[in-house]
Amino acid sequence: MSINVRIANNVKKIREEKHITLDKAAALTGVSRSMLSQIEKGDVNPTISVIWKIANGFKVSFTSIMEEDNLESVVVKEVQPLINDEHQKYLNYPTFTFDDKKHFEMYRILIEEGGILNAEPHLVKSEEYITIFDGRAEISVGEEKFILEKGDSLKFAADQKHFYKNAGEGTCAISMLIYYS
CATH class of the missing domain: 1.10.260.40 (lambda repressor-like DNA-binding domains)
Incomplete structure (x- = not known):
């Protein structure tokens, strides 16, 4: 589908x-x-x-x-991104979709050199957990700005405007988990 x-x-x-x-x-x-x-x-x-x-x-x-019907056990293989914003050089691979029992969703994010993502605030009391697997990212949350390198992680309240920017050379690879309380 x-x-x-x-x-x-x-x-x-x-x-x-x-x-x-x-x-x-x-x-x-x-x-x-x-x-x-x-x-x-x-x-x-x-x-x-x-x-x-x-x-x-x-x-x-x-x-x-965006989700399909859920199965109990799922292996997620390398797939094409479901969301590809070529203008902002941002690729989003939803790896695990929201589950009412778990209250989270998980993504693999690739931001090409010079790429950005301006994110709308999520639901009240939602949290994002970010880990940088490759490259360098600038993440702004409200008035705060963070520079994360490969191996760094960040947790923040996601119910406010935030954005991601590739702050280095090459592609920045990020794991993103959004938790809904």
């Missing part, structure tokens, strides 16, 4: 389970009614920012918008 179809099905399913009209969904998410309708039909490929707005407005995890 393509990512557009998966997103379309999940957005519509979540909206209907919460008994939210398209008009109310637009008000909750800040995404226009027509854009939401196009997303639910699979007619558009929403950006990372739009997916975050929908997830936050619906008060669900980011990966719940």
Whole structure:
């Protein structure tokens, strides 16, 4: 199943389970009614920012918008990124999607040289756990700025604006876990 179809099905399913009209969904998410309708039909490929707005407005995890049906045991092999923002030189590989029993989701992130990601605030009391596996990253959280090198890790409150920037040469490889309390 393509990512557009998966997103379309999940957005519509979540909206209907919460008994939210398209008009109310637009008000909750800040995404226009027509854009939401196009997303639910699979007619558009929403950006990372739009997916975050929908997830936050619906008060669900980011990966719940993209996930397939879960299995008990899963081996995740090297796959193509589900989100590839060529303009910002940012690749996102959702490795483990949100699970109601575990309350987290996990990603493998690659930021090419000169690449950035401006992240919208996640749900209240959410936390991010970051580990740099290769390269150098500048991570800003609110007014704080951190420079992380290979092997460094960072935990921060993710319910505020934050951004990631490749602060070195070559590709920066990051493991990201988002925990929802």
